[in-house]
Amino acid sequence: MASLLFVFLMLPLLGCLFVLFSKKDGYNAFNVAFFTLCTGILAILKLFSESRIVGSDFLYSYQWLKHPNVVFTFGVDIFSLLLLLGVYISAVIGLVGLSSVQRKSKSLLLLVLYFIWNMSGLLVVRDIISFYLFFAGMQLPLFMLIGSHANIKKSSTLSLFFLFNLVGSLLLLISILTVYRYNHGSVLLSHIGILDIPTIPQFIVLSGVCTAFVLRIPIWPLHNWISFISSGIKNPLIYILTNLLPLSGLYGFIRFGQVIIPTELNAFVPIIEVFGVLTMMFIALIGLSHKNFLQKLFSYSTISYLLFLLSKLLLDDKYQMNMAYSLFIFLIVNASLAVLDLFAENAREEAGCDYRGVLVYIPRLSKLFAFFVLMAVGLPMSSMFWNNFVLISALFRESFVTGLWVMAAISLIGLALIYELYIMRDVPNNTVQKYELSDISDRKLIFFAGITLVLFLSFFNPLWFVF
């Protein structure tokens, strides 16, 4: 198990190395990245079955420094494995969505693999220092990706993005160093709650941790950076990776919160709850007013992250697996919709067709698109239906008002997505011109059909792929 975990963790780095030395103007780098991610998925599936045998208590440690005492500890459980699988499948979907020119860009693929390495590291670490290493480490590749490959020209947006993330990392660093001051070494995430820390430093630790994570999840008034960035990205893979960044904040809450809630973190919960609910409504209304599917999708993903955050903060740990199942599906659906929208947009631009009714001319894409939109809004087509239902019911039970607001926000954004689907499939009656749009290729159809099958089977058993 330890060696498998180590190999899995090193895979993206190895991929980076191969991409670095691959031929300049060919598809070698793309093939390497694709192969690396697919191998990563296989390794995760193997880890699933291994963790069933070994159990979730398995930890692997590596002494990095003796003075100061820094021990990196790694381990996996079903929760983190589900998220890992979601991340890897999203990245593969993003790769499929790249254009032929983008597939030749070595720097893009190198940075993507490096980002995936950081994300994988974050999801398997079990001590605070290595958690910080990966948490802070992922901002560099994303910053470079957005700056170099996302066609965002406004430099102030990029600086804002980097500084927001750096503030979050530094706040987390302050918390970690404060913990270090009283413990003089690495602390397991599961031990933070039992450390003997005086009140004021404890407050510093908790406020630092909470603010660092909140900065990653776009809660008003700290949401500017991600909304500015997401609205300008034209590359599907970078869009997907940018939307994975809030996952790091959410995961931080889940891992740190496991031990802190419900005692010390209680003071922060009502504040985050109020701001979270307000942001959900605010973003749902903005999503409704947008005339672009990708921006509506961004609103949808933000609202979903906030739903999971509120579920984490307000509900018991027994709902954690529901969150994991739901998050897994959400990551894949979000990535698929981003890529399919881009295919539709490219086909539309090629033919010079109107946005309204574009899907009518591309029937294969239209069917897939409709399937994913309906799944996103919560129809019973995947395990997200069951699990979101459980989470929202529990939220209603915990606080009726909060539940009501959450429900309203989700309904609004669902309505917005459905309306956009309607617009894209609706041809005005007086239209006489027929367009010839290129539909998606057979290979892509098979790929996305496979994805839909994975999601659909999860409706019956969320872990059907684990043997």
Add this chain to the structure above:
Amino acid sequence: MIENLVYLSPLLVLLIGILMMLVSDKDYINNSRCFRIARLVLLISFFLVIVFYNKALLPMITQGSHFTLLFECLLYLCAFVVLYLSKKWFMSLNEAGNIFCCGIFAAVLCGCLLIESHNLLLTVVMCVLFMLNNYILLFNFRKKKEYVLSTKTYMTIMFMCWALLIGALGILYYLQFDFSYNMLRTDLDVNQNNPLVFASMAAIVVSFVFLLGLAPLHFGFTEALGETILPVISYFLLVPVVACIGSFIQFNVYVLSPYYDKLKFFYEAVALLSIGIGAIGACSVQNIRKIFAYGAVSHLGLLMLILYHFTVKTVDSSFVYLFVYLLAMGGVCSTLFGLKIKGEYLEMLHEFCGAAYKRPYVAAMMTVFIFSLLGVPPFLGFLGTFSVLSRLAVYNLYELVYVLLMMLVLAYAYIQVIRTFYFEESKAVFDRADKGIYTTMLFNAVLMLVIMVNPEYLVEDFVLMIETVFE
């Protein structure tokens, strides 16, 4: 007598090198040969330093130990890197490099004696010579002859420091103190409450502050670096730092311990001021060399903030930070040598627009070195920053918050550099970088990677050598 001469051989080799460079005619000895000889001289001297590592260069007034060996090795390595990189500059512009080589030899000579010094008189003389050498380099290698203001500022502060040093020596001589560190320490213990003695010690400390380029005496350093040539900047960012830190640690541990309580507020103020001024100054300039000069002020301020406690652990942490700083700053210098347009080395930020598209590897390495300076994981800088900040967390949480805030400000300045390299477009055609530049960057990067994967070499083995200063 002969034995002493043998032990002195590293310095004699350097002296011979200085003489050779001074008498060489630039028409007779071309730049390539001049730098080859300079590197050879430096290597021979380095070899002799290692062979006679535990022998005093000048018996009675110097002392060799593992600590001095480590700092001398770093000093030689930095000087070697500066010479190696500078050769490209002087050759491409076809300018005589013998005076520059001379300056490097003189700096190494003064640095070695400063590091090994166990006598206040020698320390002061070496400080004076070091300052003079720095001034000569700055004055001789001004980019334009009309740039005199910054060198005048440097000269003014230098004269002030000289006056302070001479005054300090005069007071101690008047009070009939012995200048050897051991005896001086005893005398200081007895005269702890004598304000004149304290003032003289403070004067020496001020000179170190100036040599390190720390605030509030940073004006000469940062301004002059913006107006000098790239080899001199590399020299200033690397060589004097090593020599002064090594000597400063020894001077504090061996001599100044009776005054720790009185001096610590001064050190703390200098450190905090340097961190702040360095970070804000870096944001306020558009000259890339000044950005890194201000950055260096901020980084050295952070180093001082930990160092001034002078316990075994803080000195260890500071050394780790210093080592990481040298690697990253050395890397930054090498990338600056690798970027030029039509034979002209660049200095204003806007000139680097789009460098990443034309010279992707150089730009990528610059990014790695900048992030390393910022302490962003997983680069080696994180090790240094963590080492220092974890110590700071133990001493003072408020200072920790201040430091992190200033790191954020400094990050803004560094991000502008990366933004210019990667996100701005330009049609400028960058010249092909020399293979030697790539080799230096690669070597630097590999070293950083090895230490990051297994930091025990740095944190355990080197630190054991550092701790000999407390024996």
